[in-house]
Structure formats: C-alpha cells, structure tokens
Amino acid sequence: MGANHVGFIMDGNGRWATAHGLSRAEGYAYGLIALRKVAKRCEERGVKAVSVYAFSTENIARPTDEINAIFGVVEKFNLTYDGRFKICYMGDFSTLPDKLADSIESVEQRTADNEGMTLNIAFNYGGRADIIHAAKIAYDHGEFIEDTFEKNLGSSRLPALDMIVRTGGEKRLSNFMLYEAAYAELFFLDKLWPDMQESDVDALLEDFEKRTRKFGK
Ligand code: IPE
Ligand code: IPE
Ligand code: MG
Numbered sequence: 001m002g003a004n005h006v007g008f009i010m011d012g013n014g015r016w017a018t019a020h021g022l023s024r025a026e027g028y029a030y031g032l033i034a035l036r037k038v039a040k041r042c043e044e045r046g047v048k049a050v051s052v053y054a055f056s057t058e059n060i061a062r063p064t065d066e067i068n069a070i071f072g073v074v075e076k077f078n079l080t081y082d083g084r085f086k087i088c089y090m091g092d093f094s095t096l097p098d099k100l101a102d103s104i105e106s107v108e109q110r111t112a113d114n115e116g117m118t119l120n121i122a123f124n125y126g127g128r129a130d131i132i133h134a135a136k137i138a139y140d141h142g143e144f145i146e147d148t149f150e151k152n153l154g155s156s157r158l159p160a161l162d163m164i165v166r167t168g169g170e171k172r173l174s175n176f177m178l179y180e181a182a183y184a185e186l187f188f189l190d191k192l193w194p195d196m197q198e199s200d201v202d203a204l205l206e207d208f209e210k211r212t213r214k215f216g217k
Contacts, residue, residue, distance in 0.1 A: 003162040003208050005049040006042060007184065009176050010035065012168030012192030014066075019192075025069030030194040032073055039085065041201040043117040049158045050119055053176045057092065057126035071100050074123065078103035084116030090154025091125035120158060127178030130154050134179075155180055163208050167193045185211050 010031055017027025035052060042050050055070055078100075081087060088108055093101045104123070134152035138144045150156060161180040164173070165187045173181060187204055 001209070002046050003205060004047065004159040005051065005161050005163075006047055006204075007051045007053070007161055007164040007177055007180070008038065009053045009164065009166035009168075009174065010193040011166060011170060011174075013194060015168065016192040016194045023069075024066055027194065028070050028073045032077060034194045034196045037198060038196050038201055039117070039119050041198040042205075043085070045201065045205050047205070048117060050117065051090075051122060051155060051158065051161070051177065052119070053122045053125065053174075055091075055123045055125070056175055057124055057129060058175065060124070071097065074121075075100050075103045078107040081107050081111065084114050085111060085119040086114045086116060087111045087119050087121065088157075089121045089123050090130070091123045092129065093124065096124055118158060120155065122154070122176065125154065125176075127173070127175045127181075131179050150179075153179060163187060163204070165189065165204055167191050167196060183213065183215055185213065 013027040013031040014024040015027075016030065017024050022030075039050050039052075054074065059070075060067065078087075089104050093104055096104075130153055134149050135144075137152040138149040141148065155161065155177065161177060161184045163186075164177065164181055164184045166173075167189045169188070169190045171188045177184075185208055187207065189200070191200065
C-alpha cells in the first residue's frame with residue numbers, strides 16, 4: 001500500500017546556500033522552491049498529507065538575521081499562496097511576530113475548503129511540547145487514554161504518519177513528530193533539502209512500498 005502521510009525534515013538549507021556562494025538566508029528561499037516541488041509530486045503520487053518541519057522551537061536560538069529570513073519567507077508564502085493544497089500549521093504561534101501569526105491564520109482560512117492534499121507545516125514546533133500540551137488537555141478532561149490524547153496532538157486531523165524523510169545527512173529526529181514516529185518508516189538522505197527533485201520523491205515512495213511493516217505483529 002502507498003503512503004498516506006509523509007513527514008519531511010527539511011534539513012541542509014544553510015549548507016546548500018554556503019556551498020553555492022549564497023547567504024544562509026537565501027538558502028531558505030530555495031528551500032521553499034524544493035518544498036513546492038516535493039509536495040506537488042507527493043500529491044501526484046496519491047499522498048494525502050505531507051507534514052514538513054520548517055522551524056523547531058530550538059531554532060529560535062539562531063542569529064536574528066537568519067530567523068528574520070526564515071520568518072520572511074514563510075510570511076510571504078502564506079500571504080501569496082494560491083494553489084490547491086489545504087495548508088495547516090502546527091506549533092506555538094503565541095511567541096511569533098503578530099504579522100507572521102496573522103499570515104498563518106489567513107492562509108489556513110483561505111485554503112480550508114481546498115480540494116488538494118493537506119500540507120501541514122510544523123513551525124515553532126517541538127514534538128515534546130506537542131505531547132505535553134496534548135497530555136495536559138487529556139488530563140484536564142479526566143480522559144487520559146491513547147485515543148483522547150491523540151485528538152489533541154497537532155497532527156490529530158491527519159492520517160497516521162507512514163514515513164519520515166530527513167535530508168541533509170543527519171540521522172536524528174531533532175524533536176519532530178516524536179509520538180507519531182512510533183511506527184513510521186524512516187529514511188535518511190545525504191542530499192541537502194534544496195537539491196530534492198521529483199525523482200527523489202518517486203524513489204522514496206517506491207522504497208516505502210517495498211518495506212514490510214509489522215506493527216509488532
Ligand atoms: C533546516 O535547514 C531548516 C531550518 C532550521 C529552518 P538548516 O538551516 O538547519 O540547514 P543546515 O543544516 O544548517 O545546512
Ligand atoms: C531540524 O533541523 C529542524 C528543521 C529542519 C526545521 P536542525 O538543523 O535544527 O536540527 P539539528 O540541530 O541538526 O539537530
Ligand atoms: Mg540543520
């Protein structure tokens with residue numbers, strides 16, 4: 001069976017920019033081009049939802065100009081997106097600049113009735129914080145069982161996560177969808193994110209279909 005929900009840890013934008021004589025800031029604009037390409041190919045191949053790691057809660061420790069560049073790319077994307085995806089976000093928006101937080105709300109509203117694939121963007125997101133947030137709500141409602149807990153995760157309205165793909169050579173999750181990762185198939189590519197092509201998506205999805213998933217059985 002094909003994958004319904006694929007997660008991408010879009011790592012390697014900074015290194016890609018440096019290797020091409022560009023600023024790290026410019027690397028994020030190229031990262032967005034790759035994201036559009038990858039997401040479109042996933043949709044063409046029948047994937048129902050793609051979750052991408054765009055900014056972790058830990059990334060806030062980076063230099064201000066780099067953060068401003070990332071925020072700028074994302075805000076512009078939100079304000080200008082006119083494609084067919086349903087765009088949604090997960091993460092903590094309370095500490096983001098107002099204009100950026102507003103642009104998130106506006107793109108979610110504008111695309112809510114779109115017919116296309118769901119593109120879920122993890123932004124100012126941390127897997128541990130998401131678990132704790134969901135646990136607190138479940139606890140407050142006195143219903144601390146797996147089912148009610150899962151309803152409160154950032155990914156609750158999406159299909160079960162089938163795959164996590166990390167580009168950029170590191171073999172770690174860096175706080176991405178930790179709960180959802182439980183039975184996801186993991187893929188690590190040395191390729192830097194802006195180098196991702198449609199053929200890489202094809203190869204990953206074909207590789208996934210060859211794997212035997214056992215879910216402990
Ligand atoms: C990942 O790319 C995206 C963000 C953190 C926003 P990096 O910026 O981590 O790129 P490298 O790993 O330094 O090359
Ligand atoms: C993970 O990449 C975060 C995103 C891709 C947004 P990092 O570059 O922040 O992760 P580490 O620091 O290598 O673990
Ligand atoms: Mg990195």
